Amino acid sequence: MTGTDLPVLRTDVPGPASQAAVDILARHECPAVTARRTRRAEALGVVSDDPIVWQSAVGANVQDVDGNQLVDLTSGFGVALVGHRHPSVVRAANQQARKLVHAMGDAWPDLSRVLLLQRLARIAPGDLEVSLLGLSGSDAIDAAIKTAVLATGQTGVITFERSYHGLALGVLGLQGYKSAFTAPFVDITHGQVTHLPWGCDPSVVAQAMAGVGLGLAEPIQGRGGMHTAPDGWLAQIAAVARAHGALFGLDEIQTGMGRTGEWFAGPSDGVVPDLMCVGKALAGGYPLSVCIGTPEVMSAWGTSTGEALHTQTFLGHPVGCAAALASIDVIENGGMAQINKTAIALQRSIQASGRVFRGRGLMGAVTTQGDVLALSRALLRRGWLVLPAGIDSLSLTPPMCLTQEQINGFINALDAAEAEQ
């Protein structure tokens, strides 16, 4: 498996080894996590295929425990933008692990964190240069909400229908993607969140600003279906938020770190936010996230006098920070050009196949005919890993090393899967 290979299937997908492993998961993992085919679900009309169980991955290829080789058009939820197991990222992480795996967050930092925060300040737009690290996207959004409360004294948040900002309790109330995610917990989620229509008139935002400290948007709604913002709209709503004394935050957890062909998507939409959240591709596969703000906004936290007001055990994990530095090097030294080249090839090929590509760079979706869940399963059976995006399309967030041959192979597989519907 080289990372640029086409699918090679040795068994049906999922194969027997995957199914045996999933049987064990079914006994020992919370049943809400891994969807699988069960008689009870089938009786309820909810039919799920068993998943494949991953064994290894490199570049754009994944191998499962049955020895099937697949092509990953998701980058593992958008994480492996530079490719799975990029050699520079693995080398940096290994070198760091040989020296120091864990330091002490807010008490005693290590050098990899120092260098990473300095580097992030250089690539972030405008005067976004003061960071608060986390491990997940939810952590970064959580930090943005707390920062906005401290900086403005207002606890309300405005987000948008179809938005997705993570599922941890502090941020759960912000998502407008699926009400079922929030419904059981609604009494204990953030109580002052207003969800406005995506692309609404800025006057609608202005009318909803009472008590709001943070207006938050994804530059491209990812999980909600790869919807770009109308031209100039993000800048307009940022201006409205600021005029009402609130901060404007961009959730660049999925769009950031080069995914759209630029370090961050906000500036080409004409906006530099007060707070920017980044995660997913940040550390080339290691769990790391960050909320970056202006010095003025971040000063609202005050100065630590010993016990940090916001921290966690693994804050600034050395291996993640070293991997992030290596991933930034990769993108700076030819990676961004490769992202743009692959994006053009992907978009042109999708369009040449008579389909519509929605999105920007390597953050997009292809509109399809038929049931998108059934289509994604049919593609999995052929060795292509894709996720549905909204109700009418499949999400395409591949690694930058995806080849033209793989793109052509995917389009042929999509033709076949659609014909089968």
Ligand SMILES: Cc1ncc(COP(=O)(O)O)c(C=O)c1O
């Ligand atoms: C735009 C956006 N924000 C936040 C999150 C949540 O990130 P995590 O799952 O790492 O908490 C996601 C995850 O898909 C995302 O796409």
